[in-house]
Amino acid sequence: MAKNTELELIFNNTQDLMFMAEFVDGDFHYIRLNAAHKKVSGLENRDVEGKTPQEVWGRETGKRLHDFYLQGLQSDDGITREELLEIGGKPYVFMTRLMPATEDGRRFLIVSRTDITQLKTLQQEHVSLLQRLQAMFGDHSAIMLVIDPETGRILDANPSASRFYGYETDELLGMNIQDINMLPQDETAVMRKRALERRQGYFIFPHRLKNGEIRLVEVNSSPFEDKGAKRLFSIIFDVTDREMYKKKLFREKEMLDTTLRSIGDGVVTTDVDGKITSMNRVAEEITKWNREEVLGRDFGDVFLLVNERDGSARENPIRIALETGKIIGIANETALITKDQELITVADSAAPIKNENGAIFGAVIVFRDIRAEKARQEEVLFLSYHDALTGLYNRRYIETEIHRLDGTMELPVSVIMGDVNGLKIANDVFSHETGDELLKRVSTVFKECCGKDDIVARWGGDEFLMVMPKAKLEQAEAMIHRLKERFQQESEGTMQLSVSLGCAEKINADQHLSDIISQAEEWMYHQKLLEGKSYRNSIINTLLATLYEKSMETEEHAERLMQYCRSMGEQLNYSDKKLNELSLLAVLHDIGKVGIKEEILKKPDKLTPEEWQEMKKHPEIGYRIAQNTPELIDVSELILSHHERWDGEGYPGRLKGEDIPLSCRILAVADSFDAMTNDRVYRKALSRDAAIREIAQNAGTQFDPAVVDAFLRILETEGK
DSSP, rough: OOHHHHHHHHHHSSSSEEEEEETTTTTTEEEEEEEHHHHHHHOOHHHTOOOHHHHHHHHHHEEEEEEEEHHHOOOSSSEEEEEEETTEEEEEEEEEEEEEEETTEEEEEEEEEEEEEEHHHHHHHHHHHHHHHOOOOOSSEEEEEEEEETOOOOOEEHHHHHHHHHOHHHHHSSSSSGGGGOOOHHHHHHHHHHHHTSOOOOEEEEEEEETOOOOEEEEEEEEEETTTTTEEEEEEOHHHHHHHHHHHHHHHHHHHHHHHHHTTTTEEEETTTSSSSEEEEEHHHHHOOOOOOOOSSSSHOOEEEEEEEHHHHHHOOHHHHHHSSEEEEETTEEEEEEETOEEEEEEEEEEEEEEETSOOOEEEEEEEOOOOHHHHHHHHHHHHBBBBTTTOOOOHHHHHHHHHHHOOOOOOEEEEEETTTTHIIIIIIIIIIHHHHHHHHHHHHHHSSSSSEEEEOOSSEEEEEEETTOOOHHHHHHHHHHHHHHHOOOOOTTOOOOEEEEEEEEEESSSSSHEEEEEEEEHHHHHHHHHHHHHHHHHHHHHHHHHHHHHHHOHHHHHHHHHHHHHHHHTTTOOOOHHHHHHHHHTTTTTTGGSSSSHHHHHHSSSOOOHHHHTHHHHHHHHHHTTSSGGGGGHHHHHHTTOOTSSSEEEEHHHHHHOOOOHHHHHHHHHHHHHHOOOOBBBBBHHHHHHHHHHHHHBTTBOHHHHHHHHHHHHHHHHH
């Protein structure tokens, strides 16, 4: 590559904004801008070429830029500094490099601007954030301490802490939290460790002030990192008065809090003898009993709890809570028998109600209907280990099993890796729903073929993995043979089940199954390479057969097009390679119609606007098919453009004139002539002469005039 070309590539492909200017007669005159500069400024070279900064940017900004540029020109090594510039009403901050240059006595300035607007904004935001945090710490009325979690040393304290504890800040910074906290040292160390590990963040401590007074404080503590060291940040509130009021209201609050926490759940309270004293509305809805029916009755006589699996009676949780004074959780799989004998799966707990002295004076049971919740949990559990589309195990589950099998002596273990061929074509041509159906059918074959101890999973998008414990390589190879037979039996139409398969065997305990899977995958890809071309060819043949079946296109039409196109290609001096490419286009140009609904393709009446928009998608569908088939990539762009018109009114790209590939222009004439001279469902064929007149009349609009001339010469020769 020539040096100038390399410089041009660098100039136009750098992300920095660059331009060149020449210094002539005391002023700078722009020479050119690079692509990045054009994109940001909206200016083109023609807008600035030969102009001064004042002519481009206005008098004030231009004068400032002129003076700035002059500094760079007068510097031997150039200069770099920040530059504020408004472009299109938007302020930018650039790190600008001015580099002088001289050539043949002419003086130039090369300017490179790096956009640091966002960086400057982030720096300003960072400073602002630090200021806000400092204000929060220094000015907040809450007491704040920063503590070393290992030693308990006080590292920082805000003014509120100094006022509360009665120590100067310098005194606090020389103290340990144990000098303030009245709990034993080993106990506070455990609390700090729990806070550091985020296992607990809320504590109540007795703290001693400098004057000897002891206050109860609520400490909210959370860890943070400072210069690589772990610290605890604690916000402290004096809750002495609150704790006093709590004692006075304990009995009422115990009852009230327990009930309030249960809003949304069923709540039933009893006295110390287990007689029902209250029941909330939710409990009535769940049990079908109303409050008046159960008040004063023994809880165990009204609410019968059983094991939902075998119907055996569960112990009365109210009685246990009253006898033990402990909170009793309802056992899993417990069902409540309602008034109308319905079994409702329930969960939650029973608890004793105590006064301020710890004496029990009643009990409360809180329960809820968990049938829907249990169903959701089972669904979540299923989905956590299964692929939602195929129902097979997912990668998470099978990786767990692989780890388990690596830790056992269950040898040998064989694995089979499978990769679905043609999934991308199925998705692109027919729809992702079709691709999903293909994956489901493949998964069904795997399920039906695997043994009872085998594990089958969807390994990735189009990959499947079968793990066969205690299976030799010969058994895995036999399984592959069986799978291939089933895939062949399950193939139909365009939905062929083609899966490349590979296997490998773990025979030694020191081998890792992940390595065995890699071996199977390598063998699978080898098979994919061997099978790929024949499979793709079969797909194309199947798609062509489908096209002929569901549309008006025929093999005879394709043959005639091939002959017309080759004749014109020869007249236009096509090489053998180009002639073969043209012939392939003649056969495959409408392959994308396999993705169009049959009722549209065979509709005898005029298409509706919506149907026409659907029909116009077929070049793009055909393009995607060809792009996914290595043997057809060379004609993919031709398939995409075969409905473009000479006058630019075609689709999908509205290409015009010679921007349309010549092979597409040739095909357009041949296809139109053949369509006009053969019967279609919506009209009878035209005569040869009428079709020739129609082709000639559309030269210069629909068709390339030169191609029309070549075609008419061919027809004239055929007529002699």
